[in-house]
Amino acid sequence: MKLAFIVDPVEGLDPGHDTSVALMEAAGLLGHQVWLTQMHHLTVIRGQAYALLYPVELVPVKLVDHKWLAVDDWYKLGLPEWSPLESMDVVWMRKDPPVTIAYLYATYILDLVNVQQTRVINTPKGLREANEKMYALQFASVMPETIVTQDKAIIHQFVDAQGAAILKPLNGKAGEGILYLETGDRNINSIIEISTRRGAEPVMIQSYLPAAIEGDKRIILLNGEPIGAINRIPSGKEFRGNMAVGGRVAEVEITSRDYEICSTLSAKLRSDGLYFVGIDVIGGYLTEINVTSPTGVREIDRLNNTHLGLQVIQWLENLLAKEN
Template sequence: MAALTFGFLMDPLETVRVDHDSTFALMLEAQRRGHQVRYFEQPWLRFGGSCAEARMRTVTVRREPGRHFELLDEQVRPLSSLDVLFLRKDPPVDADFLQATQLVELCNGREPVFLNNPTGIRDANEKLFGLRFPELMPETLITRDLTAIAQFVSRHPQGTILKPVEGFGGQGIVFLQPGDRNTRSLLEIITLGGKKAIVVQAYLPESRQGDKRIILVDGEPCGAVLRVPAHDDHRGNMAAGGTPVKTSLTPRELEICARLKPSLQERGLYLVGIDVIGDWLTEVNVTSPTGLAEIDKLDNTNVEAKVIDTAERLVGQRR
């Protein structure tokens, strides 16, 4: 395919970890194929009267910590100058992020191919989207009602997981067991005194063996990594200190992927990371799913190549 222009809406490039960051892996693969790579941050995005535009930086990238990119050019450009735009701003999905997903669509039919589709991102809250498939999820309650939460905790002797609806990277996740004298205070803190709904989920003992991040590209599983929590923590997230371990997919996990595929494709969610503990789906990550670098290293594969393949195919179909 002829050279394309790939854009990345992302967090500051200066801060990425070149051995871990999935967005950086995608940039490297696009560049390896001869495509031009540009990036911009969310505050640099604006609407210019006829098309959304941004102050974009054209860069070359390399896997050298501290010297991982070189700036070639920086100027305001319309989003229509991009063939592909990866929306890879890390959560939380707050008001600013939602506004950005609306701005990028304002190109009068000349918008780039999106990975992922902005409408799909808005539609698929990472903690709530899986609830469309209750048969795949552990018992879950979404509420700000302190009494209802306390009753849920009391009914689950093995424990309960509490987490913010907009949380990410393992932040704010709490494990509670019945009879814990901190229960009332913790519930008041995490719900802001009953003003903010949270996710209340039955604890899955299998989480001690790790939770599995599965990467789906256009609905198909393309690799997985088991994230094993530290001995003194209940969170497997690598951002929270979890250890990546080589793994494979079980028949149940393949079934979960197959059930999700039509809904993901319908919404233009081409790059998704789902989290599975034991036999249960716990999250569907669509904003900036991570794990590509770890899967590549453990399985000696190249997951990002499949993502760029998909982007090139979508551009070809549009043309």
């Protein structure tokens, strides 16, 4: 197979942490060819989507003392060429959030790729469909109590009723802008004004789940099925569990409740073309559905002795074999 990855600049990727690298590496290990490109290189000429594609070869990371170790020159780029994306079998859209206007434009360019010829994962339509915070609202039965509003009085009412709540900007990631609210906090009005830009933008407010202290579980779903999970436990005085803010990762089981949550989502994920997804589960409740560039594969593999990258690429091999 030929696979292209639309990613952030490769020099900024962390081979021992980034799932995009794990996927590229697995493709290489299975004998496939891999190219890299960036979102700003996507171009339309006569109705066809092109990208400046850099062939890339990776040196796989190794597990040493329970840590992924990469050599200094872990990637080698070849000479780039402008090529139609349809010359690829698979295009992975793995640009990190936030979802900006430029990101949305990129999805429109990806719409031009003929799906008979090239799989785009996740599909551009699915990426537009699923705001990472709001998409979960479609599965209210497995979500904690949640509102989305820019109305200060409604936020106050909700926080007073719940006692404590978590405020989330709708385009945040990695813990950014996540705030803890409680009745009586003297900063609460200011917090609401700053977060909603004085009532100009809605935010999400969710009831505070005390189980968050025990961890925020990341479950990776491939084609609607859970394939692995890890726990992220807040460290020190931090209430957020995100790895980016120092959350400690730990081994965790996929419970029957987790399977129930996944099966609630799975048909919708498939029909929206969201094939590779990371959901967050706190205390048995779905809090977020990550679709843009979900991470966790390196940590899951390290703690469970799995190789999820290979599993994902083999799934693609089978999918393409069935189609041809």
